[in-house]
Amino acid sequence: MNGTCELKTKVLNRTNESKVNNVEQETQNGQYYANSNVYSYESVVKIAQFLLDRVPFTPKIGIICGSGMGAYWNKGSLAEALQNPIKFPYEDIPNFPISTVEGHAGQLVFGYLSDVPVMCMQGRFHYYEGYPLWKCAMPVRVMKMIGVTHLIATNAAGGLNKTYKVGDIMIVKDHINMMGFAGNNPLQGPNEERFGPRFPPMNSAYNKQLIRKAKEIATAEGLGDLVHDGVYTCLGGPSFETVAELKMLGMLGCDAVGMSTVHEVITARHCNMTVFAFSLITNMCITDYDCKEEANHCEVLDVGKLREGDLKHFVSKVVEYMAQTM
């Protein structure tokens, strides 16, 4: 496929190194903490203001495109479907990290989906790229400062649930914060109360009404057979999982596994955003030692391309519904 799986030339230590490293390191009391959120409230406001000064509308819905769903070569992708788009390559936004992963174009796109103003991260940040979790999730706070109240987080994931098939959509009903078990959380460090509370609850992280409605939408749009709801877990990556790890995750109740989303959702809930998330099942997890196949990123991107039409349609309808409830 054109553009798929070529080695990306945009690597962290080449392009915009100064911008990546030049984050304002203000904290509440002026001190620097090794593991703190070095994006102060004020620096997030500044990024939001930079964008607001250049966009003539204020979206209430933010979308994060998963692997393949926001690829720059993928002209039919969700991110490319926005009408009247205004695009900001990450390297042009002050103090913004840059995307380094194939399948993540690396720009913020403002525009209209189903005539509803939205902003879309065409490319997200992952822990394995070398960014700490708070940095991976920082754009969610920018969205909040811009006025976004509803987040749609999408991802590509491996299917653990044996009833799933490649190309299915799993609406996330809950997550297991595997990295959190080891003490790694995007909210680690001094808490900024202006974003949210020290100890945010996560038992209702994924909005139940939206889950219910999205399933109805999927059925009405002829996608009912593809759609499940399930539990997502995020590992640090970039290595895919071993057979033993996958067997363990299956026993723990995980239906799909990926390397993103959980820290974004935690950050979004911390600042009281309403969250809807889904995984595109791009591969089935290999839990059989005799299996000759191997997980690979090409397959992940190819399935994203294959499903782009359905995903675009599904998200447009969810956005339409969300806008009616605001």
Ligand SMILES: O=P(O)(O)O[C@H]1O[C@H](CO)[C@@H](O)[C@H]1O
């Ligand atoms: O979660 P998204 O960004 O969709 O990407 C998924 O696809 C990549 C692996 O192929 C990993 O980055 C995994 O997290």
